[in-house]
Amino acid sequence: MEYEPPSISGSPTPVEIMDWISEMEMMFESHDCGNKQRIVLAVKLLKSVLLSWWKLVVDTMPKGEASKMSWEAFLVQLKMQYYSEHDLLEIKNEFQNLKKVRMSIIEYAVSFTEKMKVDPYLVLTELSKVNEFANGLPTKFGLMVKQATTLKLAILASKIAETQIREKGLERADVEKKISKSGSKVFGRGGGEARWCEKCKKKQYGKCSEEVTCYKCVKTGHYTNECTSSKRVCNGCNEEGHIANDCSKKKEAARPNIPSRPKARAFQMTLEAARDEADVASGTLLVNGLPTNILFDSGANYSFISHKFGGRLAFPVDKLNNALIVEFSSDKFIPVSDCIKNIIIGLNENKFHEELLPIELNSFNILLGMDWLSPNDTEILCKK
Missing domain, CATH: 1.10.1200 (Non-ribosomal Peptide Synthetase Peptidyl Carrier Protein; Chain A)
Incomplete structure (x- = not known):
């Protein structure tokens, strides 16, 4: 079947121009038209006002230039004529x-x-x-x-x-159609077919009334909107006077079992204050060859190193398997998740290899607590 080229006439809109161009380019591709053939064929399809426009374009061009015009240049001229700014x-x-x-x-x-x-x-x-x-x-x-x-x-x-x-x-419509045809036998108390209940020996719409619990009075046998009781009962502890959201017993039971935090009451202690305490002692010892102020505190159950002194040792900082929540003597709590290993403390010609927790200390570089004092059978003799 021979293809009939599209003609264009009158005063076409920009969209009509674009439609015509698209059809023309499809025809050019199917017939493998060259540039010169495109212009010749396009001009033959211009009618009335459009043809007059093209003759005007040719008259304003130098002789012979119109025949050399490319398809792209032709489109530029066409769009300039029929595409206004508006x-x-x-x-x-x-x-x-x-x-x-x-x-x-x-x-x-x-x-x-x-x-x-x-x-x-x-x-x-x-x-x-x-x-x-x-x-x-x-x-x-x-x-x-x-x-x-x-x-x-x-x-x-x-x-x-x-x-x-x-x-x-379509699937949803099909399902709804099937549901409507089935009669919807058990969808709620207000409609459908009643079923015989072996438990209460009665016909029921939906759930058996003995299986239903009222959330207002916490009794079975009726729904909340059918309840005649004026009292509010907690369905958490079954006591009157409050609801589950305000139940202190429920909140207490839901509270997680948080392990006790390690003590560290000496963290803010100064050298002068340490001298007045009965269960602490202090001194200067060599730690990895550096003279260091150390506090021995039986009131703390972990051993710590100050951030500043830890930085001087230049050892890598490792992560604890389980982070600690440390309590200061000022009732402040901070998390500790790091540790520094390979710390060597020299005492009475003995060397102790330790793992300490980096934390902010005031007057001491290291604090040794019960995790160090107890294994080493250390006693603090305050009178000496």
């Missing part, structure tokens, strides 16, 4: 506000591409085309479409999404 502005606004609404994906895609072709500067990149196309779709389409890398893929993804949404709608 037309372009109107199409731009329509394009930016274009929404699918009740259109099918095919109809929306055609409208989108038509308006986009009128002004190629509306969307300069492929990703911006995808984004604009997705913005005009309902939210349920958006995520799948925005993952596309080209407009062609975005249109394909939206077609797939449209099919899936339609099929889900």
